Amino acid sequence: MSDCCSTDTGVALLESPVVAPRTPGKIRTVALVGPPNSGKSTLFNRLTGLRQKVANYPGVTVEQHFGKLSGIGRSDLVLIDLPGIYSLDSYSEDSRVAVDVLHGAMPGTPAPDAVLLVLDSLHLRRQLMLAAPVLSLGLPTLVLLNMSDLMETRGGEADTLALAKELGVPVAKISATRGTGLDAITHFLDSKSHTPQEHPTTRLELPVVGNPRSYRQWATGISTRTKYKAPLSSEWTRKLDKILLHRIWGPLLFLVVVIAVFQVVFTIGQPLSDGMQNILNTAGDKVGALLGHSWVESLLIDGIWKGVAAVLVFLPQILLLFLFIGILEDSGYLARAALIADRVMRSIGLNGKAFIPLLSAYACAVPAIMATRTIENKRDRFATILVAPFMTCSARLPIYILMIAAFIPNRDILGGFLGMRAAVMLSLYVLGFLAAFGTAWLLKSSILKTASAPFILELPQYRLPTVRSLSLRLIDRGGVFLKQAGTIILSVMIVLWMLSHVPFHADLPQSVIGRVGLWIEPVIRPLGFNWKIGIGLLSSIVAREVIVGTLGTLYGADPATQSLSLQAALRHDLTLGGAMALVVFFAFAMQCTSTLAIVKRETNSWRWPALQFAYMSVLAYVAAFATNQIITHLF
Template sequence: MSDCCVTETIDIQVEPRVPGKIRTVALVGPPNSGKSTLFNRLTGLRQKVANYPGVTVEQHVGKLSGIGRSDLLLIDLPGIYSLESFSEDARVAVDVLRGRMPGTPEPDAVLLVLDSLHLRRQLMLAASILSLGLPTLILLNMSDLMETRGGEVDTLALAQELGAPVAKISASRGTGLDAITHFLDRKSEPDVPRNAGRLELPVMGNARSYRQWATGISTRTKYKAPLSSEWTRKLDRLLLHRIVGPLLFLAVVITVFQVVFSVGQPLSDGFGDFLNRAGDKVGVFLGHGWLESLVIDGVWKGVASVLVFLPQILLLFLFIGVLEDSGYLARAALIADRVMRSIGLNGKAFIPLLSAYACAVPAIMATRTIENKRDRFATILVAPFMTCSARLPIYLLMIAAFIPNKPIIGGLLGMRAAVMLSLYLLGFLAALATARLLKSSILKTSSAPFILELPQYRLPTLRSLGLRVFDRGKVFLKQAGTIILAVTLVLWVLSHVPFHSTLPDSVIGRVGHWIEPVIRPLGFNWKIGIGLLSSIVAREVIVGTLGTLYGADSTGLQVALHHDLTLGGAMALVVFFAFAMQCTSTLAIVRRETNSWKWPALQFAYMSVLAYVAALATNLLVTHLFL
C-alpha cells in the first residue's frame, strides 16, 4: 500500500520552456514498482489529485519539496508496462510525455522507476521512454531486497548500455535519493546537453524485439535475478495449487467473517453503550422539548445507529490489509483468473472487483487498466454487485436482530457469520452471472492474456495497516458526519411536519404509506420504504433513517425491527440490498467512466428489478418454510 497523502492546492502553470533547463519532471514506471511510494516521499506527502481533461485518468502532481526542490513540479504518470499499450493509462502517459496533454506542462526530464527484483522484464519499458530523447534518470527500486537475496547488477555498465544515468534506491526506506538531487541539479543547468550515450533501441511495437533487447542488456550488465526464498516457493506450491489453493482461500474468508462477528460484535456493543451514555448526558443539558427531540432522536440516535458498526468494519479492513500487504491477494487473483475466463472476463477484472468490497467508486475507476473497452464496461457494470462496506451496517443490524448466534458445522462457524458469508457469496454470484450474460450478448469479445507480477511475501507493517484502517475509518466517519447527518435532520423535520401531528400523519408518513403497496409483498412496512428511498443517496443511510423514524439506538432498533418485520421480510431486505444499486455516487462514476447516461440507466434498472424479484422470492420462500 502506498503512503497516504495530504492534498493541497498546487498551481500548474505552463511556462515557456528554456532549452536544457528543468522545470517539470515526469515520474514513470510499471505497476507495483514502488513509484507511488517514491512520489509521496519526493513530494513530502503533499500532492494535488485531479483528472486530466477529457479522460478519466487521475492526475497526481506535487512540488519536489521532499528533496528541497520546491521550484520543480513532479508529475506522477499512471503505472504502465509499455507506451505502445492500448489502455487509456498508456495513452495519457504518451500525451503527457510528448507535451500533447492540454493544461499539463511538457516534462523537461524523466525519472524512470524499475523494480530491480524483476529488472529483465521491466527494462522493456526503458526502451520506449529513452526513445523520447528526454533527460532520464533510471532508478532501480528495491535494490536493498535484490542484494540481500543474492541478486546483482553492474549499474555503471547498465548506464553505458542505456546512455542514461542509473542509481540504486529504496523508496520505502528513502535510501539512494541523493542521486535524484544530483541529477536534477546537473540537468537544471542550461548548458548541459540531453542524453548522449550510445543506445541501440529495439524495433518499436515489436514485442519480440523488445524482449531480445532487454535480455541482451541484462546479460551484458551481469544482471543476476534474486532468488525467491525457500518459503516463497513452498507457499506458492501450496497456495497456487489448482485444488488446495481455492479451498485455502475459502477457509481464509470463512475465518475472517467468523472473527469479525466473534471479536467485532462485543466491540460494537461496547461502542454502542458508550454512544448511548454520551447521548443521555447531552440530553440532560438540553432539557425536554423540541430541541432535545431534534438533537437526540433526530441526530444522535440516527447517526449513532450507524457509527456503532465502525469496529466491525475496521476489523474487516484490517484483515483485508493483512492479506493484501502480505502478497497473498495477488495469488488469489491468479487463482480467480480461471473463474474469470469461464465467464468471459479478463483476469485483470479481479483486482477492481476485489477493491469493490471496500467501495464501488474506486473499483470502477480501477478498471482503466483493462485495455479492451467491452471487458472494461462489463467489469464496471458488475462491480456494484460486490458487497461494499456501505452494505455492512444494514447486514449487521438485521443479522443481529433476527439470526441467533448459534454454532454450526461442529462449532467451527457461527450462524451469523454463515449468513453474512452467504450474502457476500450471493453478490459475487450475481456479478458472475451478469458478467456472463453481458459477455455472451451486448459486450461479447475475444479473451485477452492476463499478466501479473507476483509480489514477494512479506510481513505487513504496523504503519501500513494503521494508515489503511485510519483511512477507512475517516471515510466512514466523514460519511456519517455529512450525508447521514443531513438525511437524519431532513427526516426529523419531515416527520414532525405538520406540527403536533403523529408520525403516520406527517409528511414522511404520508410518503411512506403512498409507496407501501409496492413494497408490502416484500414484507416491508412504510418505514422500511422511507429507508429504501433515503438509501439511494448512500446505502448505509437506511440504518440512520430507521434510527430516526423509530427514535431508537442500535439495540432498541433491533427490538423494534424484530417486532415490525417477519423473518421473511428481514431476509428479503438484506437480499434486496445485496442486489440493488442504492448509491448515487456509483451511478455518477459510471456515467463519467462510460461517458454516457445509457449504461448507468441500464445498470440501475437491471439491478433494481433483480433486487425486487429476489427479495419477493426470498420473502415467499422463508415465510413458507417457517410457517
C-alpha cells in the same frame, strides 16, 4: 529525435511532440514512470511522504497520484506518479494516460519537465524495454535501478556508469524500501534546475518506436554490453509457491487465509464499529443537550451529525479490510490467490483477480470496489464493481437480525444440525452470492462482453509488507472514502432531514417523507409492506442499517404499538410473507449512498451507479414481490 538544440543560448530545447511550452532549464513537475512491481509506489511514498493527493484523471478511471517532493527537501517541485506500465503502446487505459501525461496532453496535469524512470534491477533485461520509448520523449531523465541492495546480495551486478553511457542519461542505484541512494535524485534535480541544461549529446540509437521486438533486442544489447548480471532468483519464493500453490495445500491455505480475514474483520471490526457508533451517539446526545430543543439542534444532531456518524461507523471495518488487502497485495499473495481462484471466476466470465474484491464485499462493498483497481481489464473491472454490492455486507445484518428474530421460530432443523434462524440467514447470504454471480454472467455476456483480452498474471516475488507503505495506504484509502462518501452522504442526510421535518413541528407520518411513504403504499402493498416500511425504505437510501432506527421511531410513536418492543410491534403489524419479502428486498436493493458515491468515483461517471441503482431496485422489487406471494400462498 534527440539532437536539436539552440546553440546560441546553450540551452537545449528538446524536441518532443505536443508538449506545452516549457521554461527551458526550469523544473517544476517531475513524472515518475516505471513498470508494475518495480517498487514505484514505494518510491513515490518515500519521496512525497504524507503530502500527496489522489484524484482521477478526467474522463478515465485511472487514478492520479501527485505530491510535493518533500521527502527530499524539494517541496517546490511536484511529483506525478504515473500508472505502472510495460510500454507506451496503447494496450491499456493506463498506458494511454501515461503517454498523455508525458506529452503534456492531459488536461489539468502540467507537462512534466523531467522524468524519473524506475526499473527493477532484479530484472533489468526486460525492464530496460520501457526505457526506449521513455527516453525517446527527449525529456531530462534519471534512470533509477531500484532494489539494487537485493540485487547485489543475490549476486547480481549492474554497472551504472556503463549504463549511463549507453542510455545517454544518468543512472543511479537506489533502494526505495530502505531509502538509500535517493540523493542521486536531489543531485539530478538540482543540476537540471540550476545549470543550463546540457544537451544529452547522445548518438543514442533508439529502436523503432512501437515495435516490441526491436525494443527487446535493444534492451538485450545494452544489458549485454554493460555486463549486467542478473541476480539469482529468490529461492524462497519458489519454495513458498511450492506450498502455497500446491495442488491440495494451496487451496486449503487459501481457504484458511480467507476465513482468518473474515474472522478478524467481524470479531475485531464489528465491535470497533459498534464502539464508534456508541461514542458518536453519546457525543451527539451531549452536544444536542447543550443546544436545547430547537430545529437547529435537530438539524445539527439528527441531520448532519447522524450523516457524519453513518460514514464514520464503517471506517474501522473499511480500514481493517484495506489493511488485509494491503498485506495480501504487498506480500505478493494476492496474485497467487488470483491464480487459485481463476478457474472458478472464469465460469462467470470474470478472472481470478476479481475474487479478493468480491470477497471483501462480504464485509463492505466500498473497499471491495476500490480494490478492483488491480483488475487491468476495464470491462472485467466494471462487472466486478457492478456486482459487488450484492454480496451480503455487514450493514444488512441489523435488519436481517431484527426480522429473523421477530419472525423465525428458534427451532432446530436438519436433525439439530442447523437452527432455523441460521438457515434463513445462510440462505440470505447465498441469495446475495447468486445474484452477484448471475449478474456478473449476464453483464459479461451482454454489455460488458470482452473481445479477446487475455488473462495475464505476473507473480511477483514474495516480500515482507512494510508498516510504512501499509499505513500510507490506509491513510490514502481512508481519506478517499471519507471525502467521497462523506460529502454525498452529508447532503443526502440534510435533504432527508428536511423532508422528514417539513412542515415544522409535524410528526414523521405528517412530514413530506411520511406522506411520500403513505403515497407509495399502494406500490409496496403487493410486497406485504405497509406505509411504515415505506418510510423506512426511503430513509435507508442513506445506508441500510438506518431502517432499524426509523422503524423504532415510527412504532414507538404509534399509540397502538407504543408499549410493545420493536420485534413484537413488527409481528403485530406485518405478515411472515411481508417480513421475508423485506429481507429479500434488502438482499438485492442498492440502499447505500457510500457505495453509489464510490462507484461514481471509480467509474468516473454517474451512468454506472444510476444503472446499478435501477437494476438492483427492480430486482429487489420483483424478488420481494415473489417472496411475499409464495410465502402467503404456502403458509
